[in-house]
Amino acid sequence: MSDFFGQEIERLKRKDSYRSLRAMEGAAAPRMHVDGREVIVLCSSNYLGLATHPRLKAAAIEATDRLGVCSTASRLIAGNNELYHTLEERLAAFKGREAALVYSTGYMANLGVISAVVGEGDIIYTDALSHASIVDGCRLSRAVVKIFPHNDLDALEDLLRADSGVRRKLIVIDGVYSMDGDLAPFPDLTKLAKRYEALLMLDDAHGTGILGERGAGTAEHFGLEGSDGADIEIGTLGKALGSFGAYVVGSRSLREYLINRSRSFIFTCALAPPALAAAIAGLDLVEQEPGIRQALWDNVRYFREGLHRLGLTTEPSVTHILPVVTYERERTMALTERLLELGVFCQGIRPPTVPPRTSRLRFTVTAAHTRGDLDQALAAIEQTFREFALL
Ligand SMILES: Cc1ncc(COP(=O)(O)O)c(C=O)c1O
Numbered sequence: 001m002s003d004f005f006g007q008e009i010e011r012l013k014r015k016d017s018y019r020s021l022r023a024m025e026g027a028a029a030p031r032m033h034v035d036g037r038e039v040i041v042l043c044s045s046n047y048l049g050l051a052t053h054p055r056l057k058a059a060a061i062e063a064t065d066r067l068g069v070c071s072t073a074s075r076l077i078a079g080n081n082e083l084y085h086t087l088e089e090r091l092a093a094f095k096g097r098e099a100a101l102v103y104s105t106g107y108m109a110n111l112g113v114i115s116a117v118v119g120e121g122d123i124i125y126t127d128a129l130s131h132a133s134i135v136d137g138c139r140l141s142r143a144v145v146k147i148f149p150h151n152d153l154d155a156l157e158d159l160l161r162a163d164s165g166v167r168r169k170l171i172v173i174d175g176v177y178s179m180d181g182d183l184a185p186f187p188d189l190t191k192l193a194k195r196y197e198a199l200l201m202l203d204d205a206h207g208t209g210i211l212g213e214r215g216a217g218t219a220e221h222f223g224l225e226g227s228d229g230a231d232i233e234i235g236t237l238g239k240a241l242g243s244f245g246a247y248v249v250g251s252r253s254l255r256e257y258l259i260n261r262s263r264s265f266i267f268t269c270a271l272a273p274p275a276l277a278a279a280i281a282g283l284d285l286v287e288q289e290p291g292i293r294q295a296l297w298d299n300v301r302y303f304r305e306g307l308h309r310l311g312l313t314t315e316p317s318v319t320h321i322l323p324v325v326t327y328e329r330e331r332t333m334a335l336t337e338r339l340l341e342l343g344v345f346c347q348g349i350r351p352p353t354v355p356p357r358t359s360r361l362r363f364t365v366t367a368a369h370t371r372g373d374l375d376q377a378l379a380a381i382e383q384t385f386r387e388f389a390l391l
Pocket of ligand 1: 104105106107108110131133174178203205206236237238245246
């Protein structure tokens with residue numbers, strides 16, 4: 001047989017779509033070694049800097065000592081260890097919902113929830129910029145999928161209006177769009193969902209721990225917590241909360257239904273005790289230390305203003321995800337490499353992660369960056385963009 005894999009790899013390289021793994025060394029901090037060079041990391045999801053927080057580490061160590069490092073089975077068999085109960089109670093209370101169900105990853109939550117909630121004969125409406133895990137969940141469900149232009153509620157309403165007599169309608173959106181850093185028009189989406197009797201599902205992977213007075217996320221930011229918000233909300237424990245895993249929150253019956261019908265929940269090993277314990281400690285910090293969130297927002301403001309002063313635009317972002325669109329793939333990857341040489345790591349983002357001709361440097365600031373880190377990064381960005389005649 002001909003070398004299919006090798007040919008495909010060559011094709012990806014010719015298209016500037018080839019991906020490879022970087023060698024990361026050191027603790028998850030603003031400064032790490034990437035491919036052997038010390039750099040300031042500006043593309044992690046460690047938004048609150050909790051990945052190395054002493055309280056999360058202590059919780060993970062204590063759980064490891066007491067319970068071990070493996071949950072040994074799926075949750076419905078022998079893996080439902082005591083930490084799950086605590087974490088789910090805490091997540092439900094944090095989000096103001098009746099119940100929570102922890103999944104192994106956000107990717108698996110989207111896959112498993114969407115494919116359990118809708119099926120053949122149903123319709124899903126989702127935003128053109130929805131995360132890949134939403135897209136894959138839609139595909140797996142066998143429902144008809146209708147994609148509306150980003151945040152275009154008139155287009156969504158036209159679609160909803162045209163579909164009468166459908167068994168179930170599900171609208172799936174992100175709270176904070178992962179590649180643009182803008183927000184969904186959540187209040188209007190809740191109204192549309194009610195008007196057209198659709199279920200609303202919110203993916204708050206990037207809003208949880210960040211948005212709202214308590215850090216409870218997009219729904220809190222818009223004053224639509226609890227059952228006033230989405231019917232179903234998912235989020236990850238692997239970004240602001242500093243651990244690993246994911247959750248779904250909603251009604252008690254939703255939780256019970258998913259335990260029975262969601263294949264990515266049922267057929268996988270339960271999370272390891274240290275991950276669960278660290279997530280509980282992460283929630284403690286989000287709830288008890290709003291100063292960490294404030295430090296993030298201060299850094300976001302400082303870095304965003306710095307980029308703007310250089311003449312770079314970060315539209316449409318209103319959050320900690322700050323995209324600088326550089327359009328062509330090749331140039332974007334060359335910018336990434338030059339920035340690395342100058343001591344800044346910001347992985348370039350290309351299609352299919354973003355739409356064609358919108359490749360970008362997607363900067364993510366964290367609460368742990370110092371002003372010195374941000375000033376040094378801005379100087380390297382200025383030099384790089386000048387070298388490429390982009391300033
Ligand atoms: C919007 C969104 N949803 C879901 C996920 C997946 O979450 P996890 O990393 O826990 O699989 C991500 C992570 O990149 C994301 O950005």
